[in-house]
Amino acid sequence: MRQSQLLANTLREAPAEAEVASHRLLLRAGYIRQLAAGIYTYLPLGLRVLRNVERVLREEMDRAGAQELLMPALQPAELWQESGRYNAYGPELIRLADRHQREFVLGPTHEEVITKLMKNEINSYRKLPVTLYQIQTKFRDERRPRSGLLRGREFLMKDAYSFDISWEGLDQSYQAMFGAYQRIFDRCGLNFRAVEADAGSIGGEGSTHEFMALADIGEDTIAVCSQCGYAANLEKASSVVNQVGSGSNVDRPMSEKIHTPGVHTIEHLAQYLHIRPRDIMKTLIYLADGNPIAVLVRGDYEINEIKVKNALGVDTLELADAETTAAVTQASVGFAGPIGLSIPLHIDETIISMEWGVAGANESEFHLRHVVPGRDFIVARVGDFHIVKEGEVCARCETGKLRFVQGIEVGHVFKLGTKYSEALGARYLDANGSEQLMIMGCYGIGVSRLVSAVVEQHCDERGMVWPTAIAPYQVHLIPISSKDTTQTKLANDMYDAFKQRGVEVLLDDREERAGVKFNDSDLIGLPVRIVVGKDAVHGKVEYVDRRSNEKQLLSLDEALSRISASTL
Ligand code: 9G3
DSSP: OBTTTOOOOOOSSOOTTOOSHHHHHHHHTTSEEEEETTEEEEOHHHHHHHHHHHHHHHHHHHHTTOEEOOOOSEEEHHHHHHTTOTTTOOTTSOEEEOTTOOEEEEOSOOHHHHHHHHHHHOOBGGGOOEEEEEEEEEEOOOSSOBTGGGBOSEEEEEEEEEEESSHHHHHHHHHHHHHHHHHHHHHTTOOEEEEEEOOGGGOOSSOEEEEEEEOTTOSEEEEEESSSSOEEETTTOOEEOOOOSOSOOTTOOOOEEEEOTTOOSHHHHHHHHTOOGGGBEEEEEEEETTEEEEEEEETTSOBOHHHHHHHHTOSOEEEOOHHHHHHHHSSOTTOOOSTTOOSOEEEEHHHHTOSSEEEEEEETTEEEEEEOBTTTBOOOSEEOOBOOOTTOEETTTSSSBEEEEEEEEEEEEEEEETHHHHHHTOEEEOTTSOEEEOEEEEEEEEHHHHHHHHHHHSEETTEEOOOGGGOSOSEEEEESOSSOHHHHHHHHHHHHHHHHTTOOEEEOOSSOOHHHHHHHHHHHTOSEEEEEOGGGGGTEEEEEETTTOOEEEEEHHHHHHHHHHHHO
């Protein structure tokens, strides 16, 4: 491609709202342009990267035995009413009416569509298992689209769906996709972790894993074990809770009330009583599916509401407001405690680790000290309801320490089970002729988000540094002087030679100063640059590796063979 014709205007500055590196660089290097918040045009350079990622996706999905299809973005609302999700989602689900006033949604995902399709296409166990995938535009009206392609409102997703006749079959389909994902992210040059995750709104019976590209700007926090391979989203991560005290509290005096006027935070209470937050039993009142419950956690921990929700199997869990708390505890907020409540107590394991503690007295302006779990309140419904902390011991290997890293979720795989096949009636006849529900899994990769994640991990102060497998071109061929016939001839000969060898090459044939060409080349970030300059008279060109910035003088043939080898 000749750069004088390429639609790729590089910018000296990025707009102020572009904060993360990938957003700034993709704009400045002429890869994308914003049409509206969270909605982007891929310019030729950006589209070439997207197409390269798609090629990797198709190769690995096909290798894993999945079949590609393409579903519509426009989905009848009836499907979402049948699955019960039409009202489960708010403004994030884009709804519209057609000319006959029929309701549709712009698809944010395709469980309903694919399940309906399979209901109509498959009726015998002989036709299963099957895994289908598509690479297709998704619509999610994010409240706050940001960071360029990282969180858009219209974005590209590879979504796959597996259908099996047994749970063992689902495990195999899941493993096949899991392996394909590892190869995909490796080939795209991503430093990633597969982490245990929470199934969230999608539900489903089995486990799920998220694939996280490690990046400081990542929105997700992952707990990673220093010893074993354990890695989990903080929503789900667990650790070994260290026991405090000698474990004997037989001679602990009876609990007694203490006046704590205006003291309704853990920090303030700790100061007021000259104790540590870890000596306090934090009690918060929640509404679980609307019913009040109390959750207790040691004062130096935070409650993990996802864990509570999953343990209780409820759809909604929200902190009770002041009047509900007052009605349930007969006290204002900050004085709730486990003794004397008539609602269920859900006790985190960090409470069990306490010999005694200070708790709210369920009376405004009063707390209790010497409260002993099991003696002063029933210890039932014990669970893991806290957010783990860095440095804690890994619950899996019980030796390594947990440390936190940030990640960008680029993939998510789920064992759905029969949630959708049941809702939409996707059944097949088994070998005995009786009807069975198909057992499903679903597997997503954010394709446009992946492009940004790659840039976050592959860039420097001068610009992007594309991994060879997905770079828009392999070589940036730069003649220095368009006036010098030796240089332009050598450059054009190389250009033709590269094209003959099937090497994707961008020739900077613009009438620009060398400095401009080099700055643009650094910004665009092709993996190799070939500079045709004053050494052309000796038949030599400068070979520059964009990542290491290593420079070498090579002959035309050496450069050609060096490039061809690296693109194999
Ligand atoms: C919606 C809206 C947003 C959503 C969903 C539905 C996320 C929704 C979860 C998934 C699960 C998997 C198949 C590919 C992999 C991910 N955001 N999810 O279901 F209506 Cl507005 O999409 N789907």
